[in-house]
Amino acid sequence: MDLNAFWIILTGALAAGACALVGSFLVLRKMAMLGDAISHAVLPGIAIAFFLTGSRAPLPMLIGAGAIGVAASVMIEALHRNGKLQQDASIGITFTWLFAVGVILISLFAGAVDLDQDCVLYGEIAYVPLDVITTGGGISLGPRAVWVVGAVFLLNLLFVILFFRQLKIVSFDSALAASLGISTALWHYALVGMVSLTTVAAFESVGAILVVAMLIAPAATAYLLTDRLKRMLVLSVASGVLSAVGGYYLAALLDGSIAGAMAVVAGGQFALALAISSRRSGAGNPAFLSVPQLISNQHEKNL
Amino acid sequence: MENDGMQNGNENGRESAQSLAASPLEVHDLTVSYNRRPVLWDIDFTVPEGKLIAVVGPNGAGKSTLIKAAMGLIPSASGYVRFFGRDLSESRQRVAYVPQRTTVDWDFPTDALDVVLMGRYGRLRLFQRPRRADVEAAHQALQKVGMEQFANRQISQLSGGQQQRVFLARALAQDAELYLMDEPFAGVDAATEAAIVELLRQMRASGKTVIVVHHDLQTVQDYFDWVLLLNMRLIAFGPMETTFTNELLQKTYGGRLSLLTEVADLMRHEQRKERDPL
Numbered sequence: 001m002d003l004n005a006f007w008i009i010l011t012g013a014l015a016a017g018a019c020a021l022v023g024s025f026l027v028l029r030k031m032a033m034l035g036d037a038i039s040h041a042v043l044p045g046i047a048i049a050f051f052l053t054g055s056r057a058p059l060p061m062l063i064g065a066g067a068i069g070v071a072a073s074v075m076i077e078a079l080h081r082n083g084k085l086q087q088d089a090s091i092g093i094t095f096t097w098l099f100a101v102g103v104i105l106i107s108l109f110a111g112a113v114d115l116d117q118d119c120v121l122y123g124e125i126a127y128v129p130l131d132v133i134t135t136g137g138g139i140s141l142g143p144r145a146v147w148v149v150g151a152v153f154l155l156n157l158l159f160v161i162l163f164f165r166q167l168k169i170v171s172f173d174s175a176l177a178a179s180l181g182i183s184t185a186l187w188h189y190a191l192v193g194m195v196s197l198t199t200v201a202a203f204e205s206v207g208a209i210l211v212v213a214m215l216i217a218p219a220a221t222a223y224l225l226t227d228r229l230k231r232m233l234v235l236s237v238a239s240g241v242l243s244a245v246g247g248y249y250l251a252a253l254l255d256g257s258i259a260g261a262m263a264v265v266a267g268g269q270f271a272l273a274l275a276i277s278s279r280r281s282g283a284g285n286p287a288f289l290s291v292p293q294l295i296s297n298q299h300e301k302n303l
Numbered sequence: 304m305e306n307d308g309m310q311n312g313n314e315n316g317r318e319s320a321q322s323l324a325a326s327p328l329e330v331h332d333l334t335v336s337y338n339r340r341p342v343l344w345d346i347d348f349t350v351p352e353g354k355l356i357a358v359v360g361p362n363g364a365g366k367s368t369l370i371k372a373a374m375g376l377i378p379s380a381s382g383y384v385r386f387f388g389r390d391l392s393e394s395r396q397r398v399a400y401v402p403q404r405t406t407v408d409w410d411f412p413t414d415a416l417d418v419v420l421m422g423r424y425g426r427l428r429l430f431q432r433p434r435r436a437d438v439e440a441a442h443q444a445l446q447k448v449g450m451e452q453f454a455n456r457q458i459s460q461l462s463g464g465q466q467q468r469v470f471l472a473r474a475l476a477q478d479a480e481l482y483l484m485d486e487p488f489a490g491v492d493a494a495t496e497a498a499i500v501e502l503l504r505q506m507r508a509s510g511k512t513v514i515v516v517h518h519d520l521q522t523v524q525d526y527f528d529w530v531l532l533l534n535m536r537l538i539a540f541g542p543m544e545t546t547f548t549n550e551l552l553q554k555t556y557g558g559r560l561s562l563l564t565e566v567a568d569l570m571r572h573e574q575r576k577e578r579d580p581l
Contacts, residue, residue: 028411084338162430169421173407176473179374179400180425181392227457229412 007129009248011145012262015202016214016240018153020222021160022195023215024236027223028171029191033088034073035215037095038192039199041072043102046200051109058148062197069196070189072098125206125258152201159194160233167191168229206259213263214240221270224277239269325388326350327397327481327512328373333382335365335372341535342368346382348531348540350481353510355503355526357517360533361556366516367403369533370483374400386481395425399479403486404467409459415469416454419444422476437476444475447505449498464495471502482506482513489518500526523547 026035045068049061072094079090133141141147160167169177170187178184195215202211222235247262254261328350335343343365350356358366371377373384375391386394399422422444423437445451448468453461461469467487474482487499503526506513514531517523523530523543530547532538532555539551 028408030408165424165427165432168413169424172411172413172418173402173421175371175376175402175406176400176421177424178376179395179398181395182424223412227412227459228414232412 004129005248007143007146008125008258009244011128011143011149012125012206012244012247012258013241014146014149014153015206015211016218016244016262016266017237018149018156018198019202019211019214020218020236020240021153021156021233022191022198023219024222024233025160025167025171025191026195026215027219028229032216032220033091034076034192035195035199036212037076037091038069038072038195039203039211039215040095040099040102042069042196042199042203043099044068044105045102045196046203047102047105047109051105058144058201062148062152062200065200066193066196068098069199070193073189073192149201152198156194156198159190163187163190164230206262210259210263213266214243217263217266217270218243221266221273224270224273239266242269325385327352327387328514329385329388330369330373331383331385333369333372333384334380335368335377336380337368341380343372344536346533346537348537350512350514351529352512353507354512354528355507356512356514356529356531357523357527358514358531358533359517359520359523359555360538364534364555366533367485370400370485370514370516374398374483376400396477397480399474399477399482401470401474401482401484401487403489404463404470405489409461409466411458414455414457415445415450415461415465415472416441418458418469419472419476422473425477440478441472441476444472445469447475448472448502462492464491467491467495468498471499475502480511482511484513484515486516486518488515488522520552 023035026032042065045065046061049064053060076087076090076094079085079093080087083090085093128143128145131144133144133147135141166177166182166187169180169182170184174184177187199211199215202214206214218236218239219232221239222232225235226232243262243266246265248258250256250265251258251261326349330346330348333343333346334341342363346369358369360366368377372379375384384391386398391398416438419441420433420437423433423440426437427433442451442454445454448471450465450468450472453465453469458466458469467490471484471487474484488496491499503513503515507528515527517527524547527543529540529542531540532546532551534555534557538555539546
């Protein structure tokens with residue numbers, strides 16, 4: 001393995017691992033579409049940060065995108081609660097609108113800064129090794145992307161380890177959490193903020209569209225393979241890393257898009273997990289309920 | 304509208320509001336609305352200590368809403384609630400809430416013990432891990448509901464009744480003084496129903512106050528001491544003998560306590576007898 005391949009795979013693996021950690025909680029909270037929404041909604045944030053700083057300085061980009069990601073989820077909630085719009089419709093409107101604004105901004109500023117739509121949408125992980133950080137003394141510290149994605153991976157790891165109990169209880173039983181005095185809104189927006197950060201950090205490697213695959217597919221794969229939360233988190237990271245490694249060599253084999261191949265490998269793992277999963281007997285799935293069960297469920301859901 | 308029991312309750316509440324023996328739960332002029340449509344109107348009552356209390360009323364009467372609003376889970380349009388004479392934020396450790404079983408995803412990747420342990424989270428500081436005493440309390444709570452052997456069972460592999468027992472064990476692990484339970488008897492098997500009734504009696508014996516949203520009119524008198532009749536407004540609140548009367552039930556259910564529902568209730572009662580001859 002040459003050095004370039006190493007850096008590309010490392011970037012992809014760190015990005016996928018970072019996505020898998022927060023993506024697991026999106027899957028468990030049935031908010032997978034929110035990941036989709038945020039990953040698209042941060043596009044104008046990226047464009048504005050590029051425009052304001054004229055460079056890809058990571059810090060303003062991360063802050064800008066984190067803020068706009070939280071703003072997007074506030075907008076989704078507001079449309080849903082105050083606008084009386086369905087949850088999925090408010091997600092659909094919010095993220096397509098913000099994404100469209102982002103596309104316009106990028107096309108406007110494309111000449112002014114080093115940014116084009118293809119790179120934002122599909123990533124340019126193949127060029128990761130070219131953008132290297134060097135110290136004042138001229139010593140190479142490795143690609144910039146590795147540092148950014150690595151930092152966000154560690155941040156997510158810290159977030160999930162330190163606040164494991166809070167994230168778990170809010171995801172499983174928000175009513176109990178609230179009754180114990182644990183703020184469900186606080187942890188909702190904390191998670192949304194981390195997803196936004198992760199999306200921005202990962203978009204360079206896998207692109208704004210395929211980052212959704214990394215947020216959801218490894219987490220969904222892990223969900224099928226275990227019935228313990230900690231194991232699910234570990235497995236989702238492992239599945240993400242495997243997607244990065246496998247995707248790189250698949251792309252080399254096909255001479256195709258590396259980011260695309262990584263997402264395809266992630267999807268392939270999910271299909272495999274679905275085939276071998278013994279845990280999901282369908283007990284909780286409405287499709288497997290008998291009519292009397294459905295009626296009694298409905299009966300229990302009254303005020 | 305008001306009956307003896309309720310008035311007594313109110314007087315007790317006022318007298319003792321400042322003393323140590325404040326009522327576990329006082330609700331004052333509580334009004335709640337969904338989408339500007341009121342679902343609870345001007346609810347006012349004071350709960351006596353150490354009683355098993357059923358909240359009874361027709362579908363859509365606002366029974367669950369009353370509990371959720373009291374716990375601050377949904378906003379109230381007006382009125383206020385006191386737990387042990389204080390705001391909820393100052394008495395959280397003395398109050399345990401048991402949501403309806405169907406409100407959570409039982410496919411969540413966790414086991415029974417872990418769910419019960421969540422009842423201890425309110426006692427832990429931000430970064431504090433559950434201590435040995437917390438794990439011990441969780442095991443004891445599982446034992447009390449007869450679920451100790453299922454401690455490490457994935458929760459989706461439990462029956463509906465077993466899941467409900469895990470929820471009750473979680474409330475026990477909170478070691479509170481007032482318990483608010485939303486339909487713990489909904490969709491459970493006869494063995495679980497008997498176990499829950501036994502548990503409620505043990506809780507009363509150790510001085511706990513338990514408020515239960517209950518659906519089955521046939522069992523209200525057997526299981527509970529006091530009853531709160533609700534249909535958007537508070538119809539009556541007091542001891543079973545004086546409150547669970549035909550007249551007040553008619554008032555609560557209006558035309559809806561028709562022959563049809565009586566027949567349905569009777570049939571369910573018969574079925575229960577068949578399932579559980581005791």
